[in-house]
Amino acid sequence: xxxxxxxxxxxxxxxxAGEFISGEKLANTIGCSRxxxxxxxxxxxxxxxxxxxxxKKGYRLAEHPNTLTENEIYLGLQTxxxxxxxxxxxxLPSTQQVAKELALNGATEGTLVISDEQTLGRGRLAxxxxxxxxTGIWTSxxxxxxxxxxxxxxxxxxxxxxxxxAIEEQxxxxxxxxxxxxxxxxxxxxxxxxxxxxxxxxxxxxxIIGIGINVNQQLTDFPEELHSIATSLSMEVNDxxxxxxxxxxxxxxxxxxxxxxxxxxxxxxxxxxxSYALSIGKQITARTLNGxxxxxxxxxxxxxVLLLETSDGKIQHIYSADIEIDALNR
Amino acid sequence: xxxxxxxxELIRLVDQSSIDEFTFENExxxxxxxxxxxxxxxxxxxxxxxxxxxxxxxQAEQKPVEVSTPNVETKIEAPVITNPETAEEAKLHTxxxxxxxxxxxxxSPGAEPYVKIGSPVxxxxxxxxxxxxxxxxxxxxxxxxxxxxxxxxxxxLVEFGQPLFSVxxx
Numbered sequence: 001x002x003x004x005x006x007x008x009x010x011x012x013x014x015x016x017a018g019e020f021i022s023g024e025k026l027a028n029t030i031g032c033s034r035x036x037x038x039x040x041x042x043x044x045x046x047x048x049x050x051x052x053x054x055x056k057k058g059y060r061l062a063e064h065p066n067t068l069t070e071n072e073i074y075l076g077l078q079t080x081x082x083x084x085x086x087x088x089x090x091x092l093p094s095t096q097q098v099a100k101e102l103a104l105n106g107a108t109e110g111t112l113v114i115s116d117e118q119t120l121g122r123g124r125l126a127x128x129x130x131x132x133x134x135t136g137i138w139t140s141x142x143x144x145x146x147x148x149x150x151x152x153x154x155x156x157x158x159x160x161x162x163x164x165x166a167i168e169e170q171x172x173x174x175x176x177x178x179x180x181x182x183x184x185x186x187x188x189x190x191x192x193x194x195x196x197x198x199x200x201x202x203x204x205x206x207x208i209i210g211i212g213i214n215v216n217q218q219l220t221d222f223p224e225e226l227h228s229i230a231t232s233l234s235m236e237v238n239d240x241x242x243x244x245x246x247x248x249x250x251x252x253x254x255x256x257x258x259x260x261x262x263x264x265x266x267x268x269x270x271x272x273x274x275s276y277a278l279s280i281g282k283q284i285t286a287r288t289l290n291g292x293x294x295x296x297x298x299x300x301x302x303x304x305v306l307l308l309e310t311s312d313g314k315i316q317h318i319y320s321a322d323i324e325i326d327a328l329n330r
Numbered sequence: 331x332x333x334x335x336x337x338x339e340l341i342r343l344v345d346q347s348s349i350d351e352f353t354f355e356n357e358x359x360x361x362x363x364x365x366x367x368x369x370x371x372x373x374x375x376x377x378x379x380x381x382x383x384x385x386x387x388x389q390a391e392q393k394p395v396e397v398s399t400p401n402v403e404t405k406i407e408a409p410v411i412t413n414p415e416t417a418e419e420a421k422l423h424t425x426x427x428x429x430x431x432x433x434x435x436x437x438s439p440g441a442e443p444y445v446k447i448g449s450p451v452x453x454x455x456x457x458x459x460x461x462x463x464x465x466x467x468x469x470x471x472x473x474x475x476x477x478x479x480x481x482x483x484x485x486x487l488v489e490f491g492q493p494l495f496s497v498x499x500x
Contacts, residue, residue: 125439149467153465193464195464196468199467201472288432304463320431320432
């Protein structure tokens with residue numbers, strides 16, 4: 001956040017919910033002079049906010065620009081800590097890298113790093129994650145749970161559920177989860193999640209949740225090799241999606257699920273995950289570094305591990321793999 | 331098949347229990363532990379896990395290995411050190427896996443490994459990654475020293491508590 005005055009000003013507009021607030025009231029609420037209020041409102045206008053000013057009535061925030069800025073995100077945020085500290089960038093090699101450094105330097109839980117563009121976005125096994133400017137949500141969120149390290153992978157499934165809920169809330173699209181945490185629409189990938197953990201002497205210091213959502217890309221924004229396997233929310237609904245609102249929704253659902261998880265454990269999250277899961281009961285192929293397994297996906301266990309029953313009746317525990325859902329059963 | 335850390339876990343459990351004798355038989359492996367005075371760990375099998383036992387205890391197939399319980403850990407670990415002459419003087423620290431997952435020795439496939447045998451490490455040096463469900467856990471050395479042995483292979487599924495590296499502590 002640029003300043004507390006700016007933050008208070010946005011809070012005041014948020015609380016006014018589209019109604020006019022007098023300059024005097026704004027000045028009192030945020031504890032500065034009316035001249036200072038005017039100055040901050042000018043700054044908001046420069047960023048693309050439409051602030052109406054009417055004599056004797058005061059100010060009103062009319063339109064939200066469809067750009068992604070920290071103010072835009074902060075304005076509609078309904079969380080206690082996830083997303084309350086925002087580090088916004090026009091362009092970054094990778095939000096994950098910046099978030100890791102912030103976490104090492106003591107950034108608070110819920111700190112969100114977001115960039116309008118990533119030049120070196122990465123997925124699993126260092127695969128490139130295409131993240132062009134102004135089209136998607138490329139973000140990393142820092143959390144600091146006090147849980148044993150071996151439980152931490154459950155949080156990646158939790159994040160997938162939060163992303164599904166946020167997308168469904170903002171777009172009404174049916175989204176499914178492919179184990180462990182890819183989000184698919186009609187079999188095409190729309191969101192990827194990659195999480196990194198830092199620990200010291202077996203204590204979690206921080207977990208960096210990296211989330212990439214394809215939001216407003218059109219087919220031509222994707223490299224050709226991704227045309228058959230990737231999609232964006234906009235392509236599915238034939239409309240532009242407000243990215244700031246989607247980030248707010250993502251923070252909201254993530255915080256809610258995370259709090260549930262910390263008090264009640266993984267079980268309620270597991271049930272939600274299974275309700276969105278695409279592969280359960282289906283014939284799948286799991287490619288791991290140690291070989292390929294084919295069989296029926298039975299579901300996940302209490303740790304979030306994929307259970308795969310091969311044709312000889314053996315049950316394989318899958319911890320890391322690329323999953324393909326066999327075409328016949330799709 | 332039993333892995334070293336599973337045997338170790340069994341020894342610890344038996345050690346902490348009031349059991350005097352413990353026999354375990356599975357998939358051609360027979361493991362007998364006795365606790366009176368001089369404890370005995372015997373592996374009786376022709377199909378022993380090659381990577382674990384053959385390198386660790388070359389004569390295990392013929393001779394029962396006799397160890398007193400408090401020394402079990404060092405007895406099992408000591409033979410896997412490649413430089414016995416230096417290992418005798420230096421203290422060894424074992425880096426174990428904090429979770430079940432896939433072991434990666436490099437940040438990305440084909441990249442330079444984080445460490446090799448002989449690499450100097452500090453407490454913060456990242457020695458490998460263990461991944462499960464797309465959660466990547468960068469494992470730090472936690473001690474200052476030199477990598478003495480790499481105990482697992484790239485892409486291998488490692489268990490909770492499984493030794494990954496031994497480090498000659500400085």
